Amino acid sequence: MLERSNLGSYPPVFRQLNSVGPQPKSYSMDDTQVSVAVAVPRVDLECLSLPKLGEACQNWGIFRLVNHGIPSTLFTRLQHHAQMLFSLSFESKQALITDPFSYFWGTPALTSSGAALKTASPNMNWLEGLNVPLSQLTQFQPQDPLLRSFRLLLEEYGRHLSRIATTLFQSMAKNLHLDPEQSEPMLEESTGFIRVYRYPPHHSMGGEAWGMIPHTDSSVLSVVNQDQVAGLEIFKDNKWLLVDPIPNTLIVHIGDMMQAISDDGYTSVRHRVRVKKQEERLSICYFVFPAEDSVIHSSKYRPFTYKEFQQQVQKDISTIGYKVGLQRFKV
Numbered sequence: 055m056l057e058r059s060n061l062g063s064y065p066p067v068f069r070q071l072n073s074v075g076p077q078p079k080s081y082s083m084d085d086t087q088v089s090v091a092v093a094v095p096r097v098d099l100e101c102l103s104l105p106k107l108g109e110a111c112q113n114w115g116i117f118r119l120v121n122h123g124i125p126s127t128l129f130t131r132l133q134h135h136a137q138m139l140f141s142l143s144f145e146s147k148q149a150l151i152t153d154p155f156s157y158f159w160g161t162p163a164l165t166s167s168g169a170a171l172k173t174a175s176p177n178m179n180w181l182e183g184l185n186v187p188l189s190q191l192t193q194f195q196p197q198d199p200l201l202r203s204f205r206l207l208l209e210e211y212g213r214h215l216s217r218i219a220t221t222l223f224q225s226m227a228k229n230l231h232l233d234p235e236q237s238e239p240m241l242e243e244s245t246g247f248i249r250v251y252r253y254p255p256h257h258s259m260g261g262e263a264w265g266m267i268p269h270t271d272s273s274v275l276s277v278v279n280q281d282q283v284a285g286l287e288i289f290k291d292n293k294w295l296l297v298d299p300i301p302n303t304l305i306v307h308i309g310d311m312m313q314a315i316s317d318d319g320y321t322s323v324r325h326r327v328r329v330k331k332q333e334e335r336l337s338i339c340y341f342v343f344p345a346e347d348s349v350i351h352s353s354k355y356r357p358f359t360y361k362e363f364q365q366q367v368q369k370d371i372s373t374i375g376y377k378v379g380l381q382r383f384k385v
């Protein structure tokens with residue numbers, strides 16, 4: 055049960071708990087019925103089966119990674135630190151979390167500097183988060199002991215995620231018969247960043263709020279580490295399906311860049327996050343991209359760089375309120 059004392063840690067716009075005051079505008083969707091839990095395919099990183107991996111990427115665009123080599127104690131410590139950090143007062147978080155980290159709420163769409171992107175959309179995403187560019191981690195030398203130890207954990211976690219993403223990408227490239235020289239810049243480890251999210255509870259009296267509205271990730275690969283509070287849903291075969299949390303497993307998403315690289319053979323799966331009435335949810339997500347200026351060649355899209363793609367996404371979010379994505383680049 056949520057402690058009221060927690061309230062001061064939420065950004066003011068999320069402090070409407072139990073009130074009948076004005077509700078944030080909700081994302082209007084007709085397909086918000088309860089989604090069913092589903093067994094997403096499992097991929098074992100220790101005994102990686104290329105056919106199984108290929109099948110998951112083609113048919114699902116998402117899979118559950120097991121035997122990934124990350125110690126369970128690292129998961130626990132990360133979650134614990136994230137919880138402690140988010141439970142600080144809103145003002146403390148604003149003051150403590152400084153460049154190159156950034157603290158945001160209400161939208162996951164950020165500019166390249168980490169500031170929240172001004173969006174034309176009235177949809178409020180019911181979340182607060184921390185943005186961590188991994189290549190700049192060592193520049194973050196906070197005085198605060200909690201942040202200092204969190205940074206060390208993120209560094210260790212980032213190394214694991216780089217290893218995992220590289221192994222998976224190389225196996226996917228093999229499956230797709232990509233030329234190793236051309237595919238190498240398609241996964242640039244230095245572009246990797248981590249988002250740590252907290253989804254506050256939402257006591258809806260009138261409207262419903264989404265933790266994160268439906269979207270596809272712009273990345274090559276995204277790796278989600280969720281706590282025990284369910285909420286992540288994927289859209290498959292015209293249904294929303296719940297991706298259950300299972301301790302010590304990771305959820306890997308195919309992102310838009312991987313969809314383009316694979317000539318649409320793999321699907322960047324649409325997903326969203328549902329918020330709970332009583333419980334907070336935490337997740338720690340990793341995203342990795344192609345080298346900014348490498349040209350992505352695909353039979354389905356005109357040649358483009360990730361930089362162009364990102365600029366187009368930011369322009370669409372600012373002007374029309376949502377991401378159009380790969381459609382903008384179709385031949």
Ligand SMILES: O=C(O)CCC(=O)C(=O)O
Pocket residue numbers: 162249251266271278280286325327337339
């Ligand atoms: O919190 C989650 O489980 C997913 C977050 C997500 O989809 C994203 O950051 O793109």
Ligand SMILES: [Fe+2]
Pocket residue numbers: 269270271325
């Ligand atoms: Fe996502």
